[in-house]
Amino acid sequence: MMLKYDIGDVIEIKHKNSEAVACLVLDIKKQHHFYEVNLLGRGKKFTIVDDGNFYTVKVLVNKDEKRITR
Numbered sequence: 036m037m038l039k040y041d042i043g044d045v046i047e048i049k050h051k052n053s054e055a056v057a058c059l060v061l062d063i064k065k066q067h068h069f070y071e072v073n074l075l076g077r078g079k080k081f082t083i084v085d086d087g088n089f090y091t092v093k094v095l096v097n098k099d100e101k102r103i104t105r
Contacts, residue, residue, distance in 0.1 A: 039094060040060055042061065043060060044059075044096065045057060045060075046060060046092050046093065047095050050089055056077060058074035058076030061074060061075055069085060069086040071083075072084075072085050
């Protein structure tokens with residue numbers, strides 16, 4: 036699995052049981068077959084496990100470029 040976002044990007048995450056949330060990517064750690072991604076969103080730090088299946092991830096702002104979408 037290849038991630039389409041990097042540390043410093045602003046992403047929008049969503050899964051079927053929640054609304055979309057815009058988050059800043061703070062840290063990414065590769066584990067066995069997934070990534071632990073530390074995020075800052077809605078004033079809180081939290082971690083998600085991204086295995087490419089559970090979350091729908093959309094890059095809103097790339098750290099190296101300008102705003103991608105919206």
